[in-house]
Amino acid sequence: MGILQFDNYIQLCILLFFIGSIIALGLNKKARLCNYVSNGISIIATALLAFASIMQIMGGKDVIKLSLLKSTLPFIRLEMTIDGLSAIFLLILSLLTICVSTYSIGYISSYYGKRNVGLFYFLYMSFILSMIFVFTSSNAVFFYIVWEGMALLSYFLVIYESERSENRQAGTLYIVMTHIGTAFLLIGIMISYSYTNSFDLFGSSDAIPAGAKNVIFIMYLLGFGTKAGAIPLHIWLPYAHPAAPSNVSALMSGIMIKTAVYGLIRFVMGFLGLQEAWWGILIIIIGIVSAVLGVAYAMMETDIKRILAYSSVENMGIILLGLGVSFTALAYGNLLVGQLALIASILHTLNHALFKGGLFLGAGSVHYATGTKDIEKLGGLIKKMPISALLVLCFSLAVSSIVPFNGFIGEWLTMQSIFASVAHGKHGINILLILGVAALGLAGALAAACFVRFFGISFLGIERSEHALKAEEVPRSMNIAMGILALICLSIGIFPLVAIKLIDRASYGLLGSSILDQIQGGFLVSWYSMEFTSNRISSFEILAVLVVIILLSLLALRVLGGKYIERRYGTWDCGFEALNSRMQYTATGFSKPIRIIFRILFRPSRKRSTKGGTAYYPETIEYTVDSESVFEKYIYKPVFVRARIWSRRTKFTVQTGNIHNYLTYIFITVIVLMAYNSFI
Amino acid sequence: MTYIIYIIVQIMIMLLLAPLINGIIKKIKAFTQKRTGPPILQMYYDLFKLIRKNSVVSEASSWIYKAAPYIVFSTSLTAALLVPVTIKLVPSFNISGDFVIFVSILALGRFFMMAAGLDTGSTFGGMGSSREAMISSLAEPSILVCLFTAGLIAGSTSLDQMMMFMQAKGQGIILMNPAIILLFLALLTIIIMETARIPIDDPSTHLELTMVHEAMILEYSGRHLALMEYGAAIKQLIFITLLVNLLLPHDQFIGAAGLGGILISLLIYFLKVIVITVVIALIEINTVKLRLFSIPNLAALSFILSFLAFLQYFLLGGGYVQLI
Incomplete structure (x- = not known):
């Protein structure tokens, strides 16, 4: 080699x-x-x-x-x-x-x-x-x-x-x-x-x-x-x-x-x-x-x-x-x-x-x-x-x-x-x-x-x-x-x-x-x-055509469009003039239409609580949206809960904490295995 | 050489015809409302005016915002290359693209349009993107199943091959085939969903409760807006072309070859597009805008229609009903 x-x-x-x-x-x-x-x-x-x-x-x-x-x-x-x-x-x-x-x-x-x-x-x-x-x-x-x-x-x-x-x-x-x-x-x-x-x-x-x-x-x-x-x-x-x-x-x-x-x-x-x-x-x-x-x-x-x-x-x-x-x-x-x-x-x-x-x-x-x-x-x-x-x-x-x-x-x-x-x-x-x-x-x-x-x-x-x-x-x-x-x-x-x-x-x-x-x-x-x-x-x-079309459209815009000035200005705020980062769409908001349509999958729940002020003009509003996985809730959770209850109930009858019982378990296991081995 | 001629003709027709569709729809709507309405060529004037104007770009935005109009426009035109306006022009070799890549190219444009909606930090943009995400997710399965079934009937996934097959088989009475009728209805529903027409989205409103497509491009101005609008118009024409050339083929009736044949073929294509445009306008006049959360019903309808078309094709074992 x-x-x-x-x-x-x-x-x-x-x-x-x-x-x-x-x-x-x-x-x-x-x-x-x-x-x-x-x-x-x-x-x-x-x-x-x-x-x-x-x-x-x-x-x-x-x-x-x-x-x-x-x-x-x-x-x-x-x-x-x-x-x-x-x-x-x-x-x-x-x-x-x-x-x-x-x-x-x-x-x-x-x-x-x-x-x-x-x-x-x-x-x-x-x-x-x-x-x-x-x-x-x-x-x-x-x-x-x-x-x-x-x-x-x-x-x-x-x-x-x-x-x-x-x-x-x-x-x-x-x-x-x-x-x-x-x-x-x-x-x-x-x-x-x-x-x-x-x-x-x-x-x-x-x-x-x-x-x-x-x-x-x-x-x-x-x-x-x-x-x-x-x-x-x-x-x-x-x-x-x-x-x-x-x-x-x-x-x-x-x-x-x-x-x-x-x-x-x-x-x-x-x-x-x-x-x-x-x-x-x-x-x-x-x-x-x-x-x-x-x-x-x-x-x-x-x-x-x-x-x-x-x-x-x-x-x-x-x-x-x-x-x-x-x-x-x-x-x-x-x-x-x-x-x-x-x-x-x-x-x-x-x-x-x-x-x-x-x-x-x-x-x-x-x-x-x-x-x-x-x-x-x-x-x-x-x-x-x-x-x-x-x-x-x-x-x-x-x-x-x-x-x-x-x-x-x-x-x-x-x-x-x-x-x-x-x-x-x-x-x-x-x-x-x-x-x-x-x-x-x-x-x-x-x-x-x-x-x-x-x-x-x-x-x-x-x-x-x-x-x-x-x-x-x-x-x-x-x-x-x-x-x-x-x-x-x-x-x-x-x-x-x-x-x-x-x-x-x-x-x-x-x-x-x-x-x-x-x-x-x-x-x-x-x-x-x-x-x-x-x-x-x-x-x-496809990529080549895309690039060519982009270049051609830039060229066409230059020829047809004439003089071009780009101005940077604030995002349109409906004249409100206090647009801030919290008014943007959130990720939760973005997925809301899908959450509503497929609600059978997500089981969405929402909670709204207000604090202070009057009912119409509260000082703070807390709004939480929660969605849960159906699989966890309806398949795994019941199984886990049952298993826990069952094991808690049987814990003291099987796991007694007494060493003699454990020795008996080992003994029985050995006997069963030997019996299995000799019969097969 | 034929390939280059094909590309040029294809792109020129798409560019020249697309704004006209919007003009016709607006005119018909105005007519039913006893208004004079804007001239049929209004969108051409608008586009020309817009590209000569300066743009205002949001301070919060990044290069995504400025790149998006170019990408949306060019993806629309690239997708247009996969949907021949007339079979007579298709070169002897295949076009390198099929319906899967067609959907994927349009998805590229949509991805950037939705991202640009989020880029300005405006609530409207995010709202439009969020709704567009929902509508496109619902429309996509129907488009794929619809085109997949048409592809199965034709034995190819390429759109031009499908069209060739349909016109070769279309000597009989094509509309008598139940699968084709079902596909036709499904595709018509998809056109309405994809092109932001009335039961789904109202292109003439700027009310935040209802707008989808307009909300995404709300911040755009000048040449960027022109490209966005133009891209959307071309996309609308692509889907109409797909409908008329795939499911209402006409080239088999034209014996003449050469330039004359091509011109006659284009003329018939033009007439068919006008007819479908009128149908879309009539749908728009006679329906009201759906609640946002009723859109799934429409999507389910088009999905079920395409699914039934598949079942029909499948149960007939691929046989093509010819009633002569």
Whole structure:
């Protein structure tokens, strides 16, 4: 093995992260040094990883196998296999991590002297390492261990700012929910092991009967669905993401929840095989519900990071919609459509990692500059932080799937796959698919509305509080990191074929086919789904035409308009002459029409109380609007309340505090296990 | 070369025809109210006057406010390129765009218009943006389902390909096809929602209780206002063009090729646009403005119409009813 072989790069990357995390812990007294060293190591390591994964995708069809620990026991085997699918997810991870690490140089500088930077970087690097292992492990037990490790490390990062009680609560909710998901995953793995006697993820699943496969699929769907934040299992997400430091939220939302997409593809498509069409249909339904409800809830939030967290639920919905279309088409034996939908789904995974990562970094910049995450206290930041504002605008356009950014390409491919699926299909799921089209439309438009609100209220208008007044542009490293992400978003939007080709090659190992014959073009993408016509788009042409028209209209205005003077004057105030920042539209006011229309989802309540003066001329008026999540109130809360009552009631009959009872419990357990073992 | 000719003709027709639609609607409304009303060409005069005037820009605003008019105007014109006024002119190769990107381009313009509404710090702007956000969210699913169904019938998502298919199949009596009728009604409802016409929004009022589009652009003056108004007018014409050329195709009746054929085709297109304009004016005269929170009903209506069109297409198994 020469030094230039790229599997060595992956080993080197893992080694660097491992050493780096220990160095970070050792340097915890020297915060500044630790910050630079840790980020330097992560940037180098992830650059190696990016290179290695691109080489793997471009290089060939064979997989890389690495093994950390071998033993004769079936489950203690820590093996890694890197095929195209792993490589594309590793690429997503490394692209985002490079930027997030660059960003952290500036962002963590505000922690000097206040928090333990060494501990932070130890957790940060171990967290990234655990995700690398999740994407590469080829053994279900190893997968389970690193999956659990990822959950625990991200839990510690969520409660990193643990002096605030809401962060601790968010962490508790997160760890509970993620463990419920992991429990289902474990059940699925165990059932599958009981038939195949192997934990190999690349093995055959022929020994599992069809009925058991259905059960295993449901277990995996629940397990991965919890991590993906699919509705109704999403409740941890809007609490955990805002609680973590912003650079960690970017990683969590950008990559960690994508491990669920990877898991579904690897475990269900790769291992179980797609036999039943209803698996895909179920995923489509979950996708539709998550896409629409996710963004609808995002519309109601006033905490910038909670808006982004709910928006992640929406985007996971779109990803799941694509995945569901793919699963269904493959189950019906329609390889072409299945692969197109799979590519759409993975492309949207990549896109979402980039723009949502960028948006979380942007939220971090806002928090860094103003010290608040409450959108109602911001405003006018575009004048104070022009570069950050421009970058956040780019990401907002991307997340609203607007040309010429990358979000649009993912949506277009998803739409094309649905189109091809309906046009070619002869099955009864078409009505569901047309609802999927409507959901894409509704989610897209609501996302645009939500991000106009996000951008408009926080960056435009007049400053709403001192927080916004004292804001300054953030350190350069933070803007550079976001700039790189924005550039990647734009270039995928303009040259989508590069990304599509990469993903197509990456999925070759999974499906053994390529759709590149059907997709053509340099600047443009055209998809020949039909025999005689092609559907094609070209964001580049659209962008070029837009720019030319803007230039021509400027020219025309100069020729026709004559002498032009622009005067700056106060906003029109109806002659009132006392317009102030509190009279602007608020974020809550902005979303009011939507809140009223979809009141069944939000259960809005309002309270108005007056103080002093007479009834008609009070001195102060307090007006509060509250909306609540139906899922929390009507599903989770009753369950939690029941569980608490029940456990309180049974506490003293089971947990007596008497040591003899506990010894009896252990004894009975041992007897039962021995009896079970001898009978089976 | 054909491509450049196509672009020039397309843009010129959109630019020249768009303000006329507003003039005709105003004239018909004035006629029913026993007024003389402004001249049909009034909007041209207004636009010309506005671009020669100086602008006042709010102190609170940023570059978004000044960029928005240009972006709104150019996105309208760019979207116009995807909706051919006559099939005769469409170059032999496809136009690089389909209905998904068409909706996305318009969304870009709308994004900046809503952002500009928030940029001045005025209550009116925020109010307009907030309402526009609601209306556009409600209209978007119907547009996509409507065009998706039309695309399924035609076998392509490109608007020009759809139009070509429709005219090729339109030899029989096209209006006898239930799917087409349903799509026609759905698209007509969408036009009213998208172009700020009366049951949704009143373009001639500046009352804060009712205005939507006008509230967003309230602060604009001079050339910025001209671009905003022009952009909105072009967008209205695009949707009318989409309706008449997609669902009432006419080019199959014209045998003549070459310049003569193109001119006849454009003339028929012009007449069809006038007819739809009159229909929109009649709707505007005969309805009252809906309460803001009744708009979802109208949106649901158009969604259900497009959904039924899809079901009809689907139940007939893609067959095209030809009654000869």
